[in-house]
Amino acid sequence: MKSLTIQDQNQLTEILAIVRSVSWGATEILQSYYQGKANQGDLDINEDKKDGPVTAADLATNHYILEKLQHSFSTEQFGYLSEETHQGTDPIPQDWVWIIDPLDGTRDFIDKTGEYAVHIALAYQGRPVVAVVAVPESSKIYFAAKGQGTFVETKQGEIKPIHVSERNSIEELYFVASRTHRDQRFQKLIESLPFKGVNYVGSVxxxxxxxxxxxxxxxxxxxxKSAPKDWDFAAPELILTEAGGKFTYFNGEPVQYNRGDVRQWGGIMASNGQCHEMLCQRATQTLAEIDQK
Structure with a gap:
């Protein structure tokens, strides 16, 4: 590929077309393991991995994604930051970095909830500009390029734009949370916000x-005690913001990726954008009160 520039929308569209194809291939691999059809047989679960269980499905999908992307995008111009191959604590030197989670929601994959996903994002100088989130069990992928909006594509090839809700008071909003992973401090925070309801879903x-x-x-x-990683957020962020939502640290600053430490410490707010600043302020104030007690 010729030298890529952030201003070239046509190039971003071309890149996105390749990533969409790769994402569909990745979903087929994950589904073959999920449904027990893979040649390797049952899930090869390694519970000793420091950051959680890893399966043969993670590794096979990661290998496929890297092989396909590196065939089209040279390792000279493009860096690669993947959950399954990440090592070291230094930022990747290239301006353009692929940030990949081949299986987001491994625990949900193992527990057969169906709530797992593939994340592939291309970041430029630490900010996502192309992203795909594939949800295999719904047979959908969500994709976006910076400045071009977010679209949903079905396995049948139907593509349509998608946009967040316009609900605009906290009392009308629905919160989405994990079934687990909530310590006491986080539980107190979400209980302090008067949401209309809560949906429990796996995978970011x-x-x-x-x-x-x-x-x-x-x-x-x-x-x-731990923190999410770059690959948990880079692709989900762009598909949300291009659909009209907002995704920031609690202080309102944009989330930065490829900083060396892949862990995203602190608080991050993702929303439909209607009450975003108010939610950030209330979260900051509530946490300060909790920490004083």
């Missing part, structure tokens, strides 16, 4: 897809 990609589908409006990440 699946959570954000419920905001695109207007079933939910708000997702909050709050680090505790």
């Amino acid at each position: 990609g699946c959570k954000i897809s419920t905001i695109l589908e207007q079933r939910s409006d708000v997702y909050i990440s709050l680090s505790g």
